[in-house]
Amino acid sequence: MSRRMFLTCLIVVQAAISLRMCNAEETTSDSLPTLAPPICLGGPLTQCKWLDEPSGITICSEGSWPADPAFDVPPTTQHLILYNIKFPNRENSFRFSHLINLTVLQIEYSESCDLTTGATVPFLFQNLVASLDRSTMRTLFFTHIHFETIDDDFFAGFSGLESVEFDNCRIKEFTRRSFSPLAMGAPVSSLPGARNTSSFKQLRVVHAAELTEFAWEVLYPVAESLEVISFHGENLAQITYTPIDSFGGMFFNRLTQLEIRETHLTTLPVSVLNTFTGAANAPVELTFKFNKNVCPDCINCLSCEVLMPGLWPLVNWASVSELRTLHGSCFRATQGLLTFDIVGNSWDCKGTPTTSPLENSTPPVGFSEGFSASPITADYVTTSGNWNSTADPTTDRPSDSPATSNGRKKAHAILMVIAWNFLVTIGILTARQTKNIYSNKILLNGPVWFFAHRTLMSLAVILTLSSIIIIIVDVGGWRDISHAYLGVITFSLAMIQPFVAVFFRPHIGNARRFIFNYFHWTLGRLTYLLSVVTMFLGARLPVLGVHEAAAYLILTCFIVNILLQIGLEVHRNRQIFNARDPPLRPNEFPIDFAQKILLIVDAIFITAITISVIVLIAVAPLHN
Numbered sequence: 001m002s003r004r005m006f007l008t009c010l011i012v013v014q015a016a017i018s019l020r021m022c023n024a025e026e027t028t029s030d031s032l033p034t035l036a037p038p039i040c041l042g043g044p045l046t047q048c049k050w051l052d053e054p055s056g057i058t059i060c061s062e063g064s065w066p067a068d069p070a071f072d073v074p075p076t077t078q079h080l081i082l083y084n085i086k087f088p089n090r091e092n093s094f095r096f097s098h099l100i101n102l103t104v105l106q107i108e109y110s111e112s113c114d115l116t117t118g119a120t121v122p123f124l125f126q127n128l129v130a131s132l133d134r135s136t137m138r139t140l141f142f143t144h145i146h147f148e149t150i151d152d153d154f155f156a157g158f159s160g161l162e163s164v165e166f167d168n169c170r171i172k173e174f175t176r177r178s179f180s181p182l183a184m185g186a187p188v189s190s191l192p193g194a195r196n197t198s199s200f201k202q203l204r205v206v207h208a209a210e211l212t213e214f215a216w217e218v219l220y221p222v223a224e225s226l227e228v229i230s231f232h233g234e235n236l237a238q239i240t241y242t243p244i245d246s247f248g249g250m251f252f253n254r255l256t257q258l259e260i261r262e263t264h265l266t267t268l269p270v271s272v273l274n275t276f277t278g279a280a281n282a283p284v285e286l287t288f289k290f291n292k293n294v295c296p297d298c299i300n301c302l303s304c305e306v307l308m309p310g311l312w313p314l315v316n317w318a319s320v321s322e323l324r325t326l327h328g329s330c331f332r333a334t335q336g337l338l339t340f341d342i343v344g345n346s347w348d349c350k351g352t353p354t355t356s357p358l359e360n361s362t363p364p365v366g367f368s369e370g371f372s373a374s375p376i377t378a379d380y381v382t383t384s385g386n387w388n389s390t391a392d393p394t395t396d397r398p399s400d401s402p403a404t405s406n407g408r409k410k411a412h413a414i415l416m417v418i419a420w421n422f423l424v425t426i427g428i429l430t431a432r433q434t435k436n437i438y439s440n441k442i443l444l445n446g447p448v449w450f451f452a453h454r455t456l457m458s459l460a461v462i463l464t465l466s467s468i469i470i471i472i473v474d475v476g477g478w479r480d481i482s483h484a485y486l487g488v489i490t491f492s493l494a495m496i497q498p499f500v501a502v503f504f505r506p507h508i509g510n511a512r513r514f515i516f517n518y519f520h521w522t523l524g525r526l527t528y529l530l531s532v533v534t535m536f537l538g539a540r541l542p543v544l545g546v547h548e549a550a551a552y553l554i555l556t557c558f559i560v561n562i563l564l565q566i567g568l569e570v571h572r573n574r575q576i577f578n579a580r581d582p583p584l585r586p587n588e589f590p591i592d593f594a595q596k597i598l599l600i601v602d603a604i605f606i607t608a609i610t611i612s613v614i615v616l617i618a619v620a621p622l623h624n
Helices: 003-018 125-129 215-223 308-318 402-433 448-475 484-502 513-539 551-577 592-620
Strands: 047-050 058-063 079-088 106-108 111-113 139-143 148-150 163-167 170-174 202-208 211-216 228-232 238-240 256-259 283-288 324-332 338-341 344-353
Touching: 148 448, 170 211, 211 215, 283 308, 283 592, 308 324, 308 338, 308 551, 344 513, 402 448, 402 513, 402 592, 448 484
Parallel strands: 058 079, 079 106, 079 111, 106 139, 139 163, 148 170, 163 202, 202 228, 211 238, 228 256, 256 283, 283 324
Antiparallel strands: 047 058, 324 338, 338 344
16 A cells, blocks of 8 residues: 555544544544654645545645645535645635635644745644635634644634634643634623624643643633533643623533543632533533542542542532532542542542553652641541532631522522612602601601601611621622622612711701702612612522523512602692692692502512512522
8 A cells, every 4th residue: 555545544534533523532642643844835735635525525635735826625625634734824825715615624733834944833824714714614623733822813704613622732822812703793682791692612622732821711702602611731730710701700601511631730710610600400511630639548538538628619519519510530649540420419439540641640749758638527528428518628617518608699689689679669669659648647756658768778778788798708708790899889879878867967947958858869769770780680690590580570670660650750740730739849749549559559569579589599509
């Protein structure tokens, strides 16, 4: 068999394997063929052959890209493989505009080179695809390509891309907006901060030896569409997350599989894990194996009653829901790898002989012969095989179980709904519309309506303060999202109201009383409006897991009450206009029977909405 035929067979087999990107096992550098580097002088390729009509695969291999401008890839090509080719670093050198059926582009062992010196330069991918209709592309596959940086323009034009794999590529960084071109559709919703739609579903970065750090927020533009994320990089030592969205954070609502393997990582930050929510009522898997974890020298988890402290955030993430699965491992001094699987709060932990990608490597960073992990007490692993996280091994202080944390989040939400959707709404209605229902009744040296208004608003402030304390204790710090910012602003304005009312309210009849009335009315309405926006955003946070109906029930309650008050004001002004002896203060005009019925119906409506929202919060399956 000739060398050319042998290489053709090799490439066909490799192309077939590459099409199964989701299920393909990673190959090691030892198995890669040794290829003679071609020159960079526009000579002919060894071959550029259309394999067969059903598959639509064309393979161009070994050599330098032809200088002949008439050179064309067959127009019926659907899957183009460029193998061991040197491409000149000049624009308009590649004619691909006629490839209207191309959906898969596979580039392997190829280089960009300087025409003057012949030296290898970082691969100029956009030069190569400039004439291609990139919107029809669905899959990109790169093997042993020197990129250096995946920059802001790398994916420009690939608006319909679904899958990308970088295998053994030289990549040092992904820029902040690397994936922005993939989100070019219409916004998911009309809400502020809504991301554009994207068809991008799968990202795999395999054996990226030069990638040492990855900023999680880089994936923000495609977070709503990604289903599979995989990182395998022996030198990847840090994954960071700095939120860039002030409208609720970043969440992977469709992600079903996150895989971190063979890296220098010892765990994943809690901030990263919190973005991995997954689709509602759909199973999600997190694989964290063959990384730089260490654990005590024991047979299995049951005999040690211990897990590697750094893995606690991962285990806590898995224990939130029965739909979550964690596949993990850690390294032991003498007995090799310890692997475990956790589904919900039930786990299966077993010792494995020293057979892993790390078998012949040095022990993980921080591991020595004298290493002894701080034992986690029996509270961590019970004899029934359930995870019971009652203390945080990383801080030696008590920590709450997922159920406790979820309960606090629900308590925070429920208290806020009671305070602002019920007490404040009724309180405003009482002050504005009921002054003449019990005009002659005095309670605690004041009108009944004033006592009711003051009591309702005071209770609302107390519940708000309690709710804020609960959520601060639960999250342990500040969260950089709009819900938190608006919540603080709303609470601050709510505290100003009673302070001004107690210390700066002039008596009735005082010439400056109208200033207080105007300030109190304006600040009260503004605070109420902000509270509705804050509750709406909070109810839509994926971490709360509440059905979206809750947010729109809150919004409906606000709109109905605004319309009702406008209607009552119009009705009252019409009565005053027709009255022979109208009162000096319009809101002291006697209330009629129809107005009383409307107020009663509205109070029942507010109560029903509040109860409905509370029920939706109570039954929601919270994400950790």
